[in-house]
Amino acid sequence: xxxxxxxxxxxxxxxxxxxxxxxxxxxxxxxxxxxxxxxxxxxxxxxxxxxxxxxxxxxxxxxxxxxxxxxxxxxxxxxxxxxxxxxxxxxxxxxxxxxxxxxxxxxxxxxxxxxxxxxxxxxxxxxxxxxxxxxxxxxxxxxxxxxxxxxxxxxxxxxxxxxxxxxxxxxxxxxxxxxxxxxxxxxxxxxxxxxxxxxxxxxxxxxxxxxxxxxxxxxx
Amino acid sequence: xxxxxxxxxxxxxxxxxxxxxxxxxxxxxxxxxxxxxxxxxxxxxxxxxxxxxxxxxxxxxxxxxxxxxxxxxxxxxxxxxxxxxxxxxxxxxxxxxxxxxxxxxxxxxxxxxxxxxxxxxxxxxxxxxxxxxxxxxxxxxxxxxxxxxxxxxxxxxxxxxxxxxxxxxxxxxxxxxxxxxxxxxxxxxxxxxxxxxxxxxxxxxxxxxxxxxxxxxxxx
DNA sequence: ACTTATTTTTAGGTTCATCTAAAAATTTAT
DNA sequence: ATAAATTTTTAGATGAACCTAAAAATAAGT
Numbered sequence: 297x298x299x300x301x302x303x304x305x306x307x308x309x310x311x312x313x314x315x316x317x318x319x320x321x322x323x324x325x326x327x328x329x330x331x332x333x334x335x336x337x338x339x340x341x342x343x344x345x346x347x348x349x350x351x352x353x354x355x356x357x358x359x360x361x362x363x364x365x366x367x368x369x370x371x372x373x374x375x376x377x378x379x380x381x382x383x384x385x386x387x388x389x390x391x392x393x394x395x396x397x398x399x400x401x402x403x404x405x406x407x408x409x410x411x412x413x414x415x416x417x418x419x420x421x422x423x424x425x426x427x428x429x430x431x432x433x434x435x436x437x438x439x440x441x442x443x444x445x446x447x448x449x450x451x452x453x454x455x456x457x458x459x460x461x462x463x464x465x466x467x468x469x470x471x472x473x474x475x476x477x478x479x480x481x482x483x484x485x486x487x488x489x490x491x492x493x494x495x496x497x498x499x500x501x502x503x504x505x506x507x508x509x510x511x512x513x514x515x516x
Numbered sequence: 517x518x519x520x521x522x523x524x525x526x527x528x529x530x531x532x533x534x535x536x537x538x539x540x541x542x543x544x545x546x547x548x549x550x551x552x553x554x555x556x557x558x559x560x561x562x563x564x565x566x567x568x569x570x571x572x573x574x575x576x577x578x579x580x581x582x583x584x585x586x587x588x589x590x591x592x593x594x595x596x597x598x599x600x601x602x603x604x605x606x607x608x609x610x611x612x613x614x615x616x617x618x619x620x621x622x623x624x625x626x627x628x629x630x631x632x633x634x635x636x637x638x639x640x641x642x643x644x645x646x647x648x649x650x651x652x653x654x655x656x657x658x659x660x661x662x663x664x665x666x667x668x669x670x671x672x673x674x675x676x677x678x679x680x681x682x683x684x685x686x687x688x689x690x691x692x693x694x695x696x697x698x699x700x701x702x703x704x705x706x707x708x709x710x711x712x713x714x715x716x717x718x719x720x721x722x723x724x725x726x727x728x729x730x731x732x733x734x735x736x
Numbered sequence: 737a738c739t740t741a742t743t744t745t746t747a748g749g750t751t752c753a754t755c756t757a758a759a760a761a762t763t764t765a766t
Numbered sequence: 767a768t769a770a771a772t773t774t775t776t777a778g779a780t781g782a783a784c785c786t787a788a789a790a791a792t793a794a795g796t
Contacts, residue, residue, distance in 0.1 A: 333784070336744085336747095523754095
């Protein structure tokens with residue numbers, strides 16, 4: 297109920313992001329690195345978030361979101377991802393350009409705005425990077441993808457998302473013609489460097505390095 | 517060049533707004549009232565804005581925007597008004613609902629975003645309240661309107677804007693069927709209370725109080 | 737186990753944007 | 767023109783979000 301600041305919202309989002317790719321509590325240092333601040337500043341903030349009942353925090357023990365904190369984090373992530381869809385689908389930005397803008401737009405406080413934006417965009421299920429958009433109630437849909445790197449020759453799958461969100465990775469995919477939604481078929485895997493020879497169905501052949509393949513998510 | 521904070525941007529916008537409906541310098545007290553802060557806080561901020569070269573400020577003498585300050589104020593007003601068009605035209609909000617959201621959206625820092633939003637909206641010249649949208653270069657188009665209250669019987673004009681932006685005024689106009697773009701013709705003016713009998717062309721007759729008429733802008 | 741290294745927290749300080757209370761400048765009124 | 771009223775500024779505090787440097791707790795190494 298108490299109002300959460302711009303900065304507090306960013307911490308919640310960051311705690312969620314770190315927690316979702318490991319298990320156990322999130323460390324102060326990990327947060328300091330992600331938020332580009334110092335550990336001492338993080339400790340300050342953790343006390344405030346704990347006072348507001350948004351995280352479980354015991355000193356020296358790391359931190360975990362409360363139910364309320366997780367719900368809040370997910371509504372912010374929902375806003376972020378909806379704005380990304382808007383920027384790409386409606387304004388024609390590239391998927392490598394939208395992160396910074398969405399970081400700001402996500403903090404605009406209006407539930408009605410989010411509701412209408414969602415309808416305007418036709419209730420998208422995924423953002424331009426293939427990440428699922430949390431529900432209005434603050435739940436993360438669970439999607440199970442495989443990495444392209446885990447496929448074996450002759451397997452075919454649809455490109456669904458990326459693990460690396462950096463502009464340089466996304467631009468590299470653009471340059472290769474690897475677009476979400478494409479169907480790819482693995483022809484060969486080099487036993488030397490694990491690079492893959494794949495075909496973008498129907499007929500576009502290309503090599504994909506292991507570094508790329510392990511950051512590409514596929515369905516099926 | 518130096519980065520302007522959210523708060524500084526709001527002061528610039530407010531200085532512009534007050535200056536544009538009076539002549540001479542803007543007073544500390546007027547700013548305190550508009551920003552809902554205390555005069556002492558305003559004085560603090562004025563020093564900072566003066567240091568950044570955004571205002572002309574001599575103590576006890578009131579304040580005036582520099583060219584740079586005015587350009588900045590107008591780019592913020594441009595963003596505000598473009599977002600209002602988006603919210604009304606694309607998301608279907610009422611013109612009485614969009615001010616608060618636009619207050620937040622206007623601070624999102626990306627020139628490219630504004631450029632693309634403007635194109636997406638088809639380069640609108642006016643916001644949903646009939647206020648002109650400053651140019652990308654930071655110039656306010658000058659439009660000259662009359663007040664409906666200044667028309668005399670048998671004159672006809674097009675509703676172009678409002679002076680009062682309050683939700684209650686706008687809702688009242690909605691309830692009366694007074695929409696921007698409508699053509700109205702003045703039939704009679706009461707010498708008692710200056711209320712007007714007008715016809716929304718072609719055939720919708722209604723009474724308009726002087727309080728309403730003096731806050732409605734018409735063209736021609 | 738005990739010393740060393742790492743992580744985390746405390747202590748004390750800074751900046752931004754605000755506040756209250758009191759002092760100074762300006763304006764108004766008699 | 768001088769006193770009274772108003773406006774504006776200074777002085778000193780506060781809270782949020784950060785910082786550095788040092789202390790304390792935990793984890794790791796031999």
